[in-house]
Amino acid sequence: MSAIQHAFRAESTGVPSSPAVGAFGKRPHVTIRGLSKRFDTAVIYDDFDLDIPRGELISVFGPNGCGKSTLINMIAGLIPVDAGQILFDGMLLSEIKFGYVFQNYREALFPWLRAFDNISYPLKMMKVPAAERKARTEKLVAHLGVKLDLNKYPYQMSGGQQQLVSIMRALIVEPEILFLDEPFSALDYEMTLFMREQLQKLFMETGTTTVLVSHDLEEAVYLADRILLLSRYPARVADFVQYDGARPRTDATLSEAGFVRTKAHCLEVFQREVRRS
Amino acid sequence: MTRRLEPLLPLVGVLGLFAIWSLATFNKWVDPVLLPSPATTFQAFWKGMDGGALGFDFVKTVYRTAMATLIAAVIAIPLGIVLGSSEKFYRSLEFVIDFFRSTPASAMFPLFLVLFGVGDETKISVAAFGAILVILFNVAYGVMNARKTRLLAAKVMGASRLRVLFDVMLLESLPQTFVGLRNGVSLALVIIVVAEMFIGSQDGLGHSVFEAQQLFDMPRMYAAIFAAGALGYALNLLFILAERSFVHWGGK
Numbered sequence: 001m002s003a004i005q006h007a008f009r010a011e012s013t014g015v016p017s018s019p020a021v022g023a024f025g026k027r028p029h030v031t032i033r034g035l036s037k038r039f040d041t042a043v044i045y046d047d048f049d050l051d052i053p054r055g056e057l058i059s060v061f062g063p064n065g066c067g068k069s070t071l072i073n074m075i076a077g078l079i080p081v082d083a084g085q086i087l088f089d090g091m092l093l094s095e096i097k098f099g100y101v102f103q104n105y106r107e108a109l110f111p112w113l114r115a116f117d118n119i120s121y122p123l124k125m126m127k128v129p130a131a132e133r134k135a136r137t138e139k140l141v142a143h144l145g146v147k148l149d150l151n152k153y154p155y156q157m158s159g160g161q162q163q164l165v166s167i168m169r170a171l172i173v174e175p176e177i178l179f180l181d182e183p184f185s186a187l188d189y190e191m192t193l194f195m196r197e198q199l200q201k202l203f204m205e206t207g208t209t210t211v212l213v214s215h216d217l218e219e220a221v222y223l224a225d226r227i228l229l230l231s232r233y234p235a236r237v238a239d240f241v242q243y244d245g246a247r248p249r250t251d252a253t254l255s256e257a258g259f260v261r262t263k264a265h266c267l268e269v270f271q272r273e274v275r276r277s
Numbered sequence: 278m279t280r281r282l283e284p285l286l287p288l289v290g291v292l293g294l295f296a297i298w299s300l301a302t303f304n305k306w307v308d309p310v311l312l313p314s315p316a317t318t319f320q321a322f323w324k325g326m327d328g329g330a331l332g333f334d335f336v337k338t339v340y341r342t343a344m345a346t347l348i349a350a351v352i353a354i355p356l357g358i359v360l361g362s363s364e365k366f367y368r369s370l371e372f373v374i375d376f377f378r379s380t381p382a383s384a385m386f387p388l389f390l391v392l393f394g395v396g397d398e399t400k401i402s403v404a405a406f407g408a409i410l411v412i413l414f415n416v417a418y419g420v421m422n423a424r425k426t427r428l429l430a431a432k433v434m435g436a437s438r439l440r441v442l443f444d445v446m447l448l449e450s451l452p453q454t455f456v457g458l459r460n461g462v463s464l465a466l467v468i469i470v471v472a473e474m475f476i477g478s479q480d481g482l483g484h485s486v487f488e489a490q491q492l493f494d495m496p497r498m499y500a501a502i503f504a505a506g507a508l509g510y511a512l513n514l515l516f517i518l519a520e521r522s523f524v525h526w527g528g529k
Contacts, residue, residue, distance in 0.1 A: 078429055078433060102430060108426050110444075111529065112526055121434060122435065153526060155529035
C-alpha cells in the first residue's frame with residue numbers, strides 16, 4: 001500500500017495511519033521482510049513486510065483465521081517460517097529476551113509448580129541461581145503490586161489470577177518484547193476489564209514493546225498505540241492505524257471523539273476486508 | 278440427617294450380600310457343603326490368617342506380586358518415556374506392543390517354565406511380562422499426549438529438549454503412568470494367583486485355593502478367595518492413594 005493512499009485515507013477520515021514499513025521517524029524494533037508461510041495449500045503469508053516500532057503497544061486485528069496468531073507465533077519462533085527474515089534490532093530471536101503469553105493459561109502454566117515457581121521458571125532456564133531467582137521474583141511481585149498468594153498452585157486460582165501469573169512469568173526475564181495471544185478471551189467480562197487495566201499499567205510502567213493479538217476491536221483500540229489491521233489470507237497489511245489517546249485510558253476514553261473515530265475507521269477497514277473474500 | 282448417613286451407603290451392598298448369604302445357608306437353599314455359612318468361613322479366614330497357613334500364603338502372594346510390579350515398573354517406565362518422546366519410534370513398535378499386550382500372559386506360562394524352571398522366578402517373570410506391556414503402553418501414551426501448549430510454553434522459555442522431557446513430559450505423563458501401574462498390579466496379581474495353582478507350587482493364595490478345593494475344605498477355600506479379593510482391592514487402593522499424593526493436580 002502506497003504512502004499516497006495512506007495520506008488520502010488520513011484526509012478522508014481524519015484517522016492517521018502509517019505504512020507497514022518505515023516512516024516511524026525512529027529505528028523500528030522488529031523488522032519483518034519477505035515472510036512467507038503456508039499450511040498445506042493455504043498461503044497464509046506471501047512476501048509479507050512489516051516494521052514494529054519500539055516501545056509501542058501494537059494490537060493485531062483482522063478477520064477470523066487470517067493468521068493473526070500465526071504472525072506472532074512466527075515472530076516468537078513457536079512455528080517455523082517458510083521463508084523470510086525477522087530481526088530484532090538487527091539481532092536474531094535467539095539473541096534477545098522475550099515473553100509470550102498464551103491464550104490458554106490453563107494449559108500454559110505448570111500445574112505441578114506453585115505460582116511462585118511458575119513465574120521464576122524462565123530464570124531457571126537461564127541458569128540464574130536459586131537465591132537470585134527468588135529475589136527477582138519477589139521484586140517483580142512487589143513492583144506490580146500484585147495481591148496474590150503465590151504459594152498456591154494454578155488450579156487453586158481463578159482464571160484471571162492464572163493469566164496474571166502467566167503474564168508475570170513472561171515479564172520475569174525483563175523482556176525486550178512481549179507477545180500476547182488473545183490473553184483475555186478465556187476470561188469473563190469482569191475479569192477481562194480488570195486485566196486490561198493491569199496490562200495498561202504494566203505497559204505504562206515498563207514501556208516494553210508489546211504485540212497483542214485481539215479478537216475484540218474495542219479492546220484492540222483501547223490498549224494500542226497502533227492497530228495492525230490484516231486482510232484475509234494471504235494476509236496483507238490492510239491498514240496500520242495510529243491511535244494516540246492519552247494514557248491512562250479509562251472508561252471515559254471509550255466515548256471520546258478520537259477513540260470513537262479510530263474504532264469506526266478500523267471497523268470500516270475490517271468490514272471491507274471481510275466482504276472482499 | 279440423610280446427608281450425614283450418605284458416606285455409609287457403600288455398606289448397604291456389603292450388608293445385603295451377607296444377609297442373602299446367611300439366609301441361603303440358614304434356609305439350606307444351597308448345599309452347606311458347597312456354600313458354608315459366613316460365620317464358618319470367617320472362622321476359617323481368621324484362623325488361617327492368625328499364624329496359620331493362609332497368612333503365610335498371603336505374604337507369599339504379596340511378595341511375588343510386589344516383585345513383579347516393581348520389576349515391570351523399573352523396566353517399563355523409562356522405556357515408555359523413551360518410546361513416547363519419539364512418536365516415530367513408538368509407531369514402529371506399536372504393533373509388537375499391542376500384539377503382546379493382547380496375548381494372555383498365562384499362555385506364556387509354559388514357555389517361562391521351560392526357561393526358568395518351577396521356582397518363584399517363573400511366576401514373577403510371567404507376571405512382570407504382562408505388567409510391563411500394560412505400564413509401557415500407558416506411560417508412552419501419557420508422554421505422547423502431553424499438552425502441546427505446555428510443551429510450547431517450555432520451549433518459548435528456552436527449555437532444551439532434555440529439559441522439556443524432564444520438566445514437562447514426565448510430569449504430564451504421571452496421571453497416565455499411575456493408570457498403567459494400577460492396571461499393571463491388578464494384572465500381576467491375576468497372573469501370580471493363576472501361576473500358584475500350577476504344578477510345582479508349594480504356597481501362595483492360588484495354591485491355597487486349589488489345595489482347599491482338592492481337599493474339599495470349603496470354608497478354607499472361600500477364606501482364601503476372600504483373602505485374594507481383599508489383596509486386590511487393597512493394592513488398587515494403595516495406588517490410588519499414592520497417585521493422589523504424587524499427582525495433586527490430577528483432574529483439575
